[in-house]
Structures are given as structure tokens and as C-alpha cells.
Amino acid sequence: xDISKSVKKKDHEPKMNGSAMYVGDYPTDGVLxxxxxxxxxxxxxxxxIQVPALPAGYFVIDxxxxxxxxxxxxxxxxxxVFAEGTVEYIGxxxxxVAGPDQQEVDRILNGxxxxxxxxxxxxxxEDADTVFFDYTIEKGNVQKGFRxxxxxxxxxxxxxxxxxxxxxxxxxxxxxHDNRVTVHGSMQCPYYIHGAVAKAMGFEASQVQIVxxxxxxxxxxxxxxxxxxxxxxxxxxxxAGKPVRLIFERREDMEVTSKRHPSLCTYRVAIKDGKVTxxxxxxxxxxxxxxxxxxxxxxxxxxxxxGVYDIDNLHIRGKAVKTNTVPCGAYRGFGAPQTFFAVEMMxxxxxxxxxxxxxxxxxxxxxxxxxxxxxxxxxxxxxPLPAMVEELDKISGYREKRALxxxxxxxxRRGIGFSAIFHGAGFTGSGERDLxxxxxxxxxxxxxxxxxxxxxxxxGQGLKTxxxxxxxxxLNVPLDRIVITxxxxxxxxxxxxxxxxxxxxxxxxxxxxxxxNLRSHWKDNEDQVVEEHFKEPDFVIPFSLxxxxxxxxxxxxxSVDAIEVEVDTLTGVSKxxxxxxxxxxxxxxxxNIVVGxxxxxxxxxxxxxxxxxxxxxGSGRIRNNSFTDYAIPTSMDVPHLVAKLHVEKYxxxxxxxxxxGELPLVGAAPAYVGALEQALxxxxxxxxxxxxxxxxxxxxxxx
Amino acid sequence: MRDTxxxxxxxxxxxTYEGKANDRLLxxxxxxxxxxxxxxxxxxGECGSCSVxxxxxxxxxxxxxMGRVQDSEVTTIEGYSKTERFKVLDRAYAAVSxxxxxxxxxxxxxxxxxxxxxxxxxxEEEIRIGISGNLxxxxxxxAIVKAIKIASEEGNxxx
Numbered sequence: 032x033d034i035s036k037s038v039k040k041k042d043h044e045p046k047m048n049g050s051a052m053y054v055g056d057y058p059t060d061g062v063l064x065x066x067x068x069x070x071x072x073x074x075x076x077x078x079x080i081q082v083p084a085l086p087a088g089y090f091v092i093d094x095x096x097x098x099x100x101x102x103x104x105x106x107x108x109x110x111x112v113f114a115e116g117t118v119e120y121i122g123x124x125x126x127x128v129a130g131p132d133q134q135e136v137d138r139i140l141n142g143x144x145x146x147x148x149x150x151x152x153x154x155x156x157e158d159a160d161t162v163f164f165d166y167t168i169e170k171g172n173v174q175k176g177f178r179x180x181x182x183x184x185x186x187x188x189x190x191x192x193x194x195x196x197x198x199x200x201x202x203x204x205x206x207x208h209d210n211r212v213t214v215h216g217s218m219q220c221p222y223y224i225h226g227a228v229a230k231a232m233g234f235e236a237s238q239v240q241i242v243x244x245x246x247x248x249x250x251x252x253x254x255x256x257x258x259x260x261x262x263x264x265x266x267x268x269x270x271a272g273k274p275v276r277l278i279f280e281r282r283e284d285m286e287v288t289s290k291r292h293p294s295l296c297t298y299r300v301a302i303k304d305g306k307v308t309x310x311x312x313x314x315x316x317x318x319x320x321x322x323x324x325x326x327x328x329x330x331x332x333x334x335x336x337x338g339v340y341d342i343d344n345l346h347i348r349g350k351a352v353k354t355n356t357v358p359c360g361a362y363r364g365f366g367a368p369q370t371f372f373a374v375e376m377m378x379x380x381x382x383x384x385x386x387x388x389x390x391x392x393x394x395x396x397x398x399x400x401x402x403x404x405x406x407x408x409x410x411x412x413x414x415p416l417p418a419m420v421e422e423l424d425k426i427s428g429y430r431e432k433r434a435l436x437x438x439x440x441x442x443x444r445r446g447i448g449f450s451a452i453f454h455g456a457g458f459t460g461s462g463e464r465d466l467x468x469x470x471x472x473x474x475x476x477x478x479x480x481x482x483x484x485x486x487x488x489x490x491g492q493g494l495k496t497x498x499x500x501x502x503x504x505x506l507n508v509p510l511d512r513i514v515i516t517x518x519x520x521x522x523x524x525x526x527x528x529x530x531x532x533x534x535x536x537x538x539x540x541x542x543x544x545x546x547x548n549l550r551s552h553w554k555d556n557e558d559q560v561v562e563e564h565f566k567e568p569d570f571v572i573p574f575s576l577x578x579x580x581x582x583x584x585x586x587x588x589x590s591v592d593a594i595e596v597e598v599d600t601l602t603g604v605s606k607x608x609x610x611x612x613x614x615x616x617x618x619x620x621x622x623n624i625v626v627g628x629x630x631x632x633x634x635x636x637x638x639x640x641x642x643x644x645x646x647x648x649g650s651g652r653i654r655n656n657s658f659t660d661y662a663i664p665t666s667m668d669v670p671h672l673v674a675k676l677h678v679e680k681y682x683x684x685x686x687x688x689x690x691x692g693e694l695p696l697v698g699a700a701p702a703y704v705g706a707l708e709q710a711l712x713x714x715x716x717x718x719x720x721x722x723x724x725x726x727x728x729x730x731x732x733x734x
Numbered sequence: 735m736r737d738t739x740x741x742x743x744x745x746x747x748x749x750t751y752e753g754k755a756n757d758r759l760l761x762x763x764x765x766x767x768x769x770x771x772x773x774x775x776x777x778x779g780e781c782g783s784c785s786v787x788x789x790x791x792x793x794x795x796x797x798x799x800m801g802r803v804q805d806s807e808v809t810t811i812e813g814y815s816k817t818e819r820f821k822v823l824d825r826a827y828a829a830v831s832x833x834x835x836x837x838x839x840x841x842x843x844x845x846x847x848x849x850x851x852x853x854x855x856x857x858e859e860e861i862r863i864g865i866s867g868n869l870x871x872x873x874x875x876x877a878i879v880k881a882i883k884i885a886s887e888e889g890n891x892x893x
Contacts, residue, residue: 039828043827046833047827048812048824049772053837055770059765195871246835280777281777491872623877627831627877631871632874634874634875659780663869666866666875672874672876
């Protein structure tokens with residue numbers, strides 16, 4: 032069969048007719064409603080907590096009720112399950128109230144009096160004095176590069192928060208029973224939660240069961256956060272003796288759950304004979320109050336900081352700093368959107384200063400197969416960027432429009448911007464080999480049906496369908512002979528988390544190999560199980576996190592974007608006339624699914640670039656905690672969005688597939704802001720770039 | 735007519751709700767009538783996940799007080815999915831894989847019905863306007879727009 036040919040998605044029917052069970056849809060008979068009391072102070076000592084008299088059947092759960100360790104196991108275990116002596120951000124969970132009636136739970140929560148002793152919070156990256164993580168990448172001779180430079184450029188770039196804005200808010204249900212705990216809910220990574228709950232409960236691994244429910248979007252936002260609330264409901268159920276459900280309201284979700292790290296990047300770039308020879312880059316990410324996933328987000332961010340360019344001399348210093356704000360975590364792109372924005376804008380600005388067209392200037396610097404990466408690894412496979420640029424030019428008319436819009440005057444001015452990015456597929460560095468060590472199983476039943484046993488979750492991206500297609504294809508059987516259900520850690524091995532655009536490429540390939548194994552040992556009318564373990568491809572140059580050298584990724588997905596805008600210089604409002612992307616994720620294991628990923632991710636990226644502004648007030652409180660104040664794109668915002676696929680096969684991915692999920696978001700912001708700077712005749716250096724920002728530029732122009 | 739309770743037609747059947755007039759239609763549908771295909775995304779009328787048909791018009795059920803539905807007709811995805819029109823939309827959404835996480839889908843399907851019942855052959859712009867009150871974070875909307883277009887072509891005579 033043609034593996035790329037689209038099929039009806041495995042999860043289509045129940046989602047379409049409303050029968051799919053999301054965590055909030057389960058019956059609540061005998062279940063207690065939990066609600067959290069969050070800190071209202073950015074940094075304070077907890078002096079006293081007064082709880083009103085509780086009616087029978089109601090419980091207050093706090094740090095003293097945690098039977099194991101009061102820490103959520105993520106990367107470093109500094110996030111408390113419930114606050115201890117201090118609170119570190121507005122939203123830090125202090126305690127939970129649980130009981131049978133939701134309104135009564137609310138009433139009790141409102142009656143709790145917390146006495147704080149305020150301490151001075153750190154709210155901005157620039158003011159941070161605690162560095163969570165500090166990494167350096169070095170390559171070539173930076174000093175020599177600057178010494179020999181014809182010209183040196185320096186510029187600072189900023190990016191803001193981005194909220195994942197999955198339509199289904201966070202939610203879990205926990206139940207302690209028969210000396211075991213079961214947590215089910217909305218999640219990306221059942222085994223992450225499994226480890227976290229075992230630690231907080233002081234349970235053996237065998238005493239913990241985690242089950243994914245149908246998950247209404249995640250985009251990274253349900254990578255680490257569900258571990259926190261899973262620990263909380265497990266502890267609450269342990270105390271109350273009944274199942275406890277915790278489902279966030281939208282405002283609570285937007286205020287207290289993880290987001291994309293705001294960033295501050297400073298570039299010093301040396302030019303010799305019209306070419307960039309050297310980059311000295313300082314990257315700072317706002318980690319928020321606890322470390323959560325900042326280490327790994329920062330790693331990816333700095334590895335991408337020199338972009339798709341072949342730069343001889345590099346010094347990249349990356350820090351994730353602590354502030355008394357909501358902990359930032361995973362969001363589609365995972366550190367890359369920030370640094371790609373900075374490097375793409377930097378390249379635009381240098382090109383413009385040198386009197387060159389940015390696209391041509393960028394093309395002259397792009398990496399090729401065999402070149403070394405920022406971490407002195409290797410681009411092992413063909414880099415299709417030049418061909419993709421031509422395809423992009425064809426669908427967008429980029430070059431012609433860019434020339435046409437060069438000297439516009441009048442009320443309405445147009446601009447078109449360009450970006451080129453990659454996404455390293457899979458875990459950064461040696462993570463797949465040393466940490467994840469993925470395992471998958473296939474269970475063939477007597478009737479010949481084959482069940483996929485893997486811990487990866489379908490949160491809408493189509494994994495149930497693409498996994499099943501791989502197995503069906505290798506067995507040459509119809510898709511309905513393949514069974515796949517939401518992962519349950521009692522039944523599935525740990526094939527790793529559903530993150531880093533890894534599932535299809537890494538786990539999908541394991542499934543393909545497992546299927547070949549099953550096929551060669553196939554016995555009719557017998558029950559059979561086969562197992563397959565991750566093996567790193569032979570060509571990979573081992574990566575060292577100590578030196579930041581080696582192959583950070585085995586291969587790369589590529590994209591080039593062009594976005595065209597029209598600015599009304601009277602109102603500052605800009606209209607997106609067209610958004611064009613060419614994406615190489617290798618062989619699409621279902622064209623509709625991959626195009627859907629590209630279109631959806633691209634639009635999220637355009638939101639990040641343009642309207643999705645989130646910030647904090649002077650007290651550290653997030654000001655934009657609803658869809659009213661934090662607007663995400665509607666169907667009217669980008670009516671002309673075009674995503675085209677370019678296929679450069681990866682020999683170690685299933686049928687040539689590479690990681691896909693994150694890629695389309697990453698290049699949108701530099702392409703959009705690049706378009707605005709053409710229309711506004713002014714170099715720009717932050718995202719999102721809102722109508723208000725545009726107005727500020729126009730006001731200065733008038734002076 | 736009973737003199738207590740709020741009577742209305744729910745998915746084609748006459749029902750009476752004995753609760754308060756200021757209860758939220760969304761909560762009543764989900765908790766009292768167990769119609770959990772009606773999703774809760776924001777509870778403030780912004781996302782459209784809780785869309786229902788109220789006398790044939792698209793309404794955010796989180797913004798409707800029960801008092802408003804007396805003598806009205808309320809259709810949720812559970813009722814709508816039994817219709818012939820749904821089957822056309824179902825095939826169209828499947829053909830272009832327009833369903834990703836699925837959370838917006840019950841609302842999107844009912845928005846699709848409203849678009850097509852007002853105009854069986856809408857333009858792309860009319861479709862985009864028709865679903866602009868329903869947020870989707872997954873698809874970028876193209877596939878959903880395409881699905882409604884396909885349904886309008888294949889549902890001849892049904893709308």
C-alpha cells in the first residue's frame with residue numbers, strides 16, 4: 032500500500048459524534064471534586080493558614096499529607112507537590128480542598144485565610160540572580176573571527192510567553208485502592224507521571240497505574256504539568272479514601288500551567304568579505320520559579336542559535352534563570368522558536384545593512400550535507416533547503432513581491448518576510464540512547480488481530496492512525512486488524528514520552544521492526560508477543576552534554592516560510608495576505624495527517640508572532656488569563672495559509688519519515704516580523720509584534 | 735403544561751428541568767442530562783466548544799441560563815449525530831482528516847450545520863465567518879473549511 036495515502040483516522044468516529052471520553056466526561060458518582068488554593072503572592076513566606084470548620088466528607092490536603100517525598104519528579108526534583116515554607120510564584124499550589132459538592136468546595140476555599148510575609152520577587156530576566164542552568168557551545172576560534180572582522184554587528188532580541196491554549200484544560204482523576212494508585216487523565220507522557228506519582232506516594236513502581244484518557248490537545252503543555260496534578264490527586268485520594276478529580280477552569284489553566292519561555296538573546300556577529308564568520312551569542316530563558324523542563328528546553332534553544340547557517344566560529348552561552356513567575360516548560364518547538372527568531376532577524380538586519388537581499392544573503396550561508404553542526408556534529412543527509420526555497424518562491428511569489436514592496440509609500444504598505452529553519456528530530460543529544468531506551472511490543476491474538484503496545488499518546492496528532500498504518504503495512508493486512516488503545520502503564524512498556532517530534536520517527540521505526548519480526552515468526556491460531564528495543568543508528572557521532580559536542584540529533588526536518596502582510600499605517604492594523612510554508616518531514620505517513628500538522632503548527636506560530644501576547648503586572652500576576660485577553664487565531668485571521676510538503680527521506684525512520692510535529696511552528700515568527708519590517712521600513716527585534724508595536728513604530732516615523 | 739420546572743425539547747424529546755432558572759445550560763446538559771459531547775473549554779463564551787443549536791441557531795451553552803430555554807428546542811451533538819445531515823458531514827470531515835484532538839469538533843459540527851442550513855452553498859469566506867466563533871488550536875482551520883465545502887457539494891438537497 033502507499034503509506035502516504037490518507038485513511039479515515041482511527042479516532043475519528045467517537046470524536047465526531049461526541050462519544051469520546053475526555054477526563055471530564057467520566058461519571059462523578061462517588062468522586063470528590065478537588066480544587067487548589069494557589070498562592071496570590073509572587074514570593075512570600077507562609078506564616079499561617081486558617082481553614083474554616085469542614086463539613087463531614089470534606090478534606091483539606093497539603094504538604095503534610097504527602098506519604099512519600101513532597102517533590103514532583105520531573106528532571107530535577109525541586110517542584111513541591113504542595114508548597115512548604117514559602118511560595119515562589121502566583122499560582123504555586125498551597126493545598127487542595129476536596130469534597131462531594133463543587134460549590135461547597137468553592138465556599139470552603141473562599142473561606143481559607145492565608146497570612147503571607149511578602150518577600151521581594153524577581154520578575155524579569157534582567158533582574159534574575161539565580162541561574163538554574165548554564166551551558167556553553169564552542170566551535171572554531173571566536174576571538175580570531177572578531178579580530179579579523181571587517182565589521183561587527185550587535186543586537187538584542189526578545190520573545191514573549193506563549194500559552195499552549197489546548198482546547199481541553201488540564202485534568203486528572205486519582206484513586207488509591209487495594210494498596211495501589213490509579214491516575215487517569217489528559218496527558219502526553221504516562222511514564223513521566225508514573226515515576227512522579229511513585230515518588231510522591233512512596234510506592235513501588237508496581238503499585239502505580241497511569242492511564243491516558245482521550246486528550247484534547249497538548250502541544251507540550253501536557254508534558255510535565257500533568258505529573259504535578261497527578262501527584263496532588265493521588266495524595267488527596269490517599270487521604271480521602273475516594274477518587275478525587277481535579278479539572279482546571281480556563282483562567283486557572285492559563286495562569287498556573289507551563290508556557291513557552293520568554294527569551295532575551297544578544298548576538299555579536301563578525302563579517303569578513305561580506306560573509307558571516309563568527310557569532311558570539313548570549314541566550315537567556317526565563318525559567319520561572321522551578322526548574323521543570325528548562326534544562327532540556329535551553330539545550331535545544333542554544334543548539335539552534337546559529338540557525339541553518341554554516342558559521343566557522345561560534346560561542347554560544349545559554350542560561351535559564353529563575354524568576355518568581357509561572358514555571359515555563361515545553362511548547363511545540365521547545366526553545367527553538369526563540370533562538371531561530373533571533374538569528375533570522377539578525378541575518379535580515381546584516382543583509383539589509385550590507386545592501387543585500389536577505390534571502391540571497393541567507394542562501395549564501397546555508398549548511399550543506401557533510402557540514403558540521405553548531406555542536407561539531409554532522410549534517411549526515413542531504414540538506415534540501417535550496418530546492419525548497421525555489422518551491423516556496425513558486426507558491427508565494429516571494430522574490431517578485433519582495434522587490435515590488437521595496438519602496439512603498441501611502442496608507443497601505445505591504446511587506447513579505449522569509450525564514451529558514453530546521454528541527455532536530457528526537458530527543459536532544461544522547462537522550463534516546465541513555466535515558467529513554469524505548470521498548471515496544473506487539474501482541475498477536477489467536478484471531479490474528481495485532482495490538483500495538485507502546486506508551487505514546489494520541490493527543491490529536493494522529494499517532495493511533497500512523498502507528499497502525501505502519502504495522503498494517505508490514506503485515507499487509509487491513510487497518511481494522513490492528514488494535515491500539517490509549518496507553519495504560521499496566522499494559523504497555525515504556526516507549527518514551529510523546530514529545531520532541533520523536534514518536535513517529537523513533538517509536539514508529541521500532542514498531543516497523545517489531546512487525547517484521549512478528550511476520551517472520553508468524554504462526555496462525557497462536558497467541559504471540561514480540562518486543563523491540565531502541566538501537567542508536569551506527570552513523571551517529573556520540574553527543575556529550577559536558578562538552579556540547581557531537582550529533583545533537585541524528586537528522587533534521589527542514590522548513591522555509593514566507594509571510595505577506597499589509598499594514599494600514601493609519602490604524603496600525605496589519606492583515607496577513609498569505610502564509611506559505613514548504614516543509615520537509617521526510618515521507619508523510621498519511622498525507623492528510625501531516626498536512627494537518629503543518630497547517631495547525633504554522634498557525635500557532637503566526638499567533639506567537641502576531642497576537643498572542645502574555646505578560647505579568649508589577650506584582651507578577653499574569654494579565655492575560657482568558658481567551659478574551661489572550662487571543663489565539665480564529666478561522667478569519669489567516670484565510671490564505673498554504674503548506675506544501677517536500678520529501679527528503681530519512682533512511683532510519685519508518686519508510687523515510689522524520690519528526691514532524693514541532694517543525695511548522697518555528698519559522699513563522701521571523702517570517703511574519705520580517706514582513707512587517709519591510710512594510711515599516713524599520714528593523715524589528717521582538718515577537719510578538721502586535722498592532723500596538725506597529726503603532727509605536729509609525730508614531731516614531733511621523734516625528 | 736406542568737407548573738413547575740423548565741420544559742423544553744432536547745434532541746427531539748420533551749424534557750423538564752426541575753432546577754433553577756439561572757443554572758447554566760452547559761452544566762445542566764453535561765451533569766443532569768449526561769450529554770458530555772457538549773464540551774467545556776472556557777465557560778465565558780469565547781471558545782465555542784460548548785456550542786449547541788438553540789431553536790436552530792448556534793449558541794454557546796455556557797452563556798445561556800436555563801430560564802431562556804423554556805419552550806425552546808435544544809440540539810446537542812448527541813441528537814444531531816443521528817441525522818442524515820450529520821452523515822454527510824461525518825464523511826466529509828473524515829475524508830480530509832479534519833478531526834485532530836476532537837475537543838472543538840462537536841461545536842464545529844453544529845456550526846457547520848448552521849452555515850449550511852442558512853446557505854447550502856456557501857463561499858469559503860462565508861464558511862470562515864460561520865466557524866469564527868469556534869476556536870480550534872490543532873488544525874489551522876483549513877481542513878475544517880474544506881470539510882464543510884465538501885459537505886455542501888455532496889449534501890445536495892439535504893440542506
